[in-house]
Amino acid sequence: MLLTEQEKEKALISQLTEKHAHQRSALIPILQAVQADYGYVSEFAMQHVADLLGIHAAEVYSVATFYQFINTKPKGKFIIRLSRDMSSIMKGAKVVARQLENDLGIKFGETTPDGMFTLEWTNCIGMNYQAPAMMVNNEIFSNLTPQRVHRIIEDCGEEFRSHRPTIGKVGDTFTNTLTYASHQANSGLKKALARSRSEVIGEVTASGVRGRGGAGFPTGTKWNLAASAKADTKYIICNADEGEPGTFKDRVILTQYADLVFEGMTIAAYAVGAREGIIYLRGEYTYVRAHLEEVIEARRKAGLLGSNILGKEGFNFDIRIRMGAGAYICGEETALIESLEGHRGEPRNRPPYPVDTGFNGKPTVVNNVETLATISVILDRGSKWFGAIGTERSKGFKLFSVSGDCTRPGVYELPWGTTLEQLLALVGGEGAKAIQAGGYSGELVPASEFGRVLGYEDLGIGGSVIVYGQERDLLEIAENYLEFFVEESCGQCTPCRDGNVKMLEGIQLLLKGKCSTRYLNELIGLGETIKLASKCGLGQSSPKILLAINKHFRDEIMARPIEASH
């Protein structure tokens, strides 16, 4: 690099750190901005960022190498990331992968000699119902076929030469009639502001709504804890790090009903007394960002954000967007907060909980996109209306992202209490062998249990439903899951970091028919430990697939040694 080039980079970094008031919490946005200009974050850049933020270069390096979408080495001008979630694999991602390799003349993980293309696998990009899908830089291309990717690569080169931006091609999403569509804009917020804070929390509590991200914590209780925590500053965070493989309902909400989400955040802010809101948007959804910025700006102009919102004296609240950088684990709320503070996205010890000690050590409410959108509807139509939908213990309606072996994949709004059988009939997945309910960290349900109910009393899932047809090899599926968990484990705790590797190696032995029954039993025991002893939900869920196969489909495992011996 020429000296002048270095000085230019230095000036950019100074300007960026200045803009963020030298706050460490801005580390990731700063690295992203440097990368946007230079394609990667050099050692030179990392040291200057460290210097200006008053932290150590090794810390910056540590953070940068944690996130998949931050490059510390140069990569191609076009980074192609092909999704390898099960839905994509089932719809032919491997054939598409071979086509990409042939077209580019490189393997996955490599960059073309001319520096134009880098080819990588990536985990679920929220396009499962239009699988296979891939990202070219921040653009999404879905419904891929070998012919289509061939054309896309040609287009990339052409557009690059003529200085045109590459534009992604996303098909329409199938949705059944969503309640959100009939929501009258900001009616929930208006009704909330007409009531006292405690009345708003009371309404939310009475509705019985629970977190839609998958953990199912009662939202009213969470708000109440945050509202009663004593602190000068509180935060509302919208968790839009929709990383659970097979989930895309948050993306659909954000692209079609973003106003409801911001309305919900504003109601939450009013209820708990927060002035600042942050939406943590996963790196894979960078292409949605511009739209969200527009919506936020429009809300500011309309007096729905900012000072004295809707004329309510002293109620000030604003929302900003923070981008994730390719880390599934940041969907865990404390990891998300760590990431917001400019750290590696590693889950914290709990207790204490974010409602007490969250972002910047302050009480923080972290709610899922769908939860917040639902709140807007609840505040408008009332807890009675909401409570009338669903079951005794699972109130209201829920969005499900359905993909895999079914004829009508898409986003479905259903009342809690729907059985898997009913869902399958709706989406055209009859005759399935098993359903992965709740994404990779959820539960594999065999056909014999399709009478089970979607709801907190049974399957209180975050929304991902992947349908597996009769011909699917469950061990291959387990291998795919474990590859995912091994890659996405943050690496801090032993059972998850090292245990998942052993689980994956064991599954590969099983696939080869080379796993002794004794070792299989060891693995099952290890799986129980990983589930029990891991620090966060990732490790607590990762072994479930093998445990489920062992329980429901043991003959699929046992048959292999015989097969392989021939």
Next chain:
Amino acid sequence: MCTKPFSSDTSRAPVSERGHRIDIDTTADAIGASVTVNIDGNDVKVPLGTTILDAAKKIGLRIPTLCSHPDLCTAGVCRICVVEVEGQRNLQASCAYPISQPIKIHTTTPAVRKARRHIIDLHLANHYGECYTCKRNNNCELQSLAKEYGVDYFRFGHPDKPRYEIDRTSSSIVRDMNKCVLCRRCVRTCTDVQEVGCLAVEGRGAESQVTTFADKPLASVVCINCGQCINRCPTGALSELDQTDDVWAMLDDPTKHVVIQTAPAPRASIGEAFGLEPGTPVTFQMNTAIKRIGFDAVFDANFTADLTIIEEGTELILRLYKALVGGDKSVMLPQITSCSPGWIKYIEHFYPDMLGHLSTAKSPQQMFGALIKTHYAARKGIDPKDIVSVALMPCAAKKFECNRPEMCDSGFKDVDFGLTARELAKMVQEAGIDLPKLSKTDFDDPFGTATGSGVIFGATGGVMEAALRTVIELVTGKKVENFYDHADIIPVRGFEGVRIVELPITEVGPVPDILKHLLTDWNWLKGATLRVGVGHGTANARKIMEDIKAGGPFSTCHFIEIMACPGGCLGGGGQPIPTSPEIRAKRAKAIYDEDAGYAVRKSHENPQVWEVYKDFLPEGPCSHKSHKLLHTTYTPRGKFIA
């Protein structure tokens, strides 16, 4: 004594993980301040916020730990300390679980035992290396756990080849990441305790590893060689560069005259390697052992500690004189001590534009080195090229220091080898010597036994106290005992991370002979208030330096002592493993007890020091010759790596 984690107020850890003991008054018995929990059927009352781990200790229950360390903030990552809490679906890490309500805890259920066993198995599946060939054999926490939990085979395999190349680039520290268990104690030490930030975790998941900036060799990053990471590593992943074989070779060579200087801190600790309680002083037994191993002479490094006081104290008086009387604006005040090589490298990296604050006096180790190959060689009639000068130090950074290119003022390498207390212990064991049982041997002449002031160099605040004892007497002409009982200057002692002490100078006496070549009277000091500061651990050093830059209270100090390691040298990176606040406090007590037992307790009263000035440095302290031999220069390194 301060029991909160050493790094609790400097840590970058999230607020939620800075250690739950911080703000808890353990004596409080007020309603609501404590809670009764039930552990394995036993009720125990603990202050709110106590961790399960600490509560269990109260009833004599030892829950195994690996990532937890009393000096560090909570991590909760190794999961070996998991227990069952009734009502919780998952096992909880007892080190990270603050008790806030009456809960029931079970620490040895089948699930817990199985989980612990699995965690050990998983570590062993990644831990490359055999115990026989490991420096930490018999002092390894992973090995102990494997034994405790009866690991009888490698359930999930065992690596048969190394994953990482061993980093031997540093002159002080060896990193063998094949033995790393990713407990991150070193990272927390480097970042939180020391604020050096040279170690960090790279990557994620199974690919994550502890490394340096951009995975560079240790020698080319901002490592200050303090070795604190070694002291907290549970396995053999971090160790000092072992030079015992080189020293043995010198001892075996009949043409070499091998001498050793011994620093004060190892004497209070080396017994730990022989099963003695921390803080059992074995100074003179150690001398016997050293002689038996084959060293030709054993010297007390306190001699040059006393010499340091004279040189550094004179330098301070000169700086003050120039600044206060001469109005010289170029004089850098406060003057900061230069004994600690970890601190020197720290300031060279992080405050390269403030090197002028450092005293130019060499550390006692290097002063001694320079004298041995000049003064001692001449007296003994030995060709200095045949002298091998070894230093027994509590320190990893001393290895780096003696290899600095400028440390050759005798015309030879002033100190050939810096040995840690651990290395010497190993040599003594190798020679089959049971150190505690040995008779006592005194130090060799011509340097003899030093003073109590030299001894306390080993504890934080010790250099300051030694300097003050001398300065007070030189300036007032009166005994220090007139101002402080037994000459114990208590205000500068203790384990607080940073402290400032003010000493008003109410009276002055005549200028003693030794300083008459430099000034004529003390009247300019009369009525002044001497302000001194003390800091230990480089995270605290950083606080002091930032405060000086910002014009805070430390900028108004005249003299500041900084030691790179928590507790000073007694907590040094070359001391026996393990370390903890309790162990350091015991070592400190041993050091202050030894000081109190000395007949001569002030550096300027050391007769051998004056003999050296008379015979060898007749122009006195801070003269031309003493500058050549006993003072040094520093290198502005900066923190940027090309």
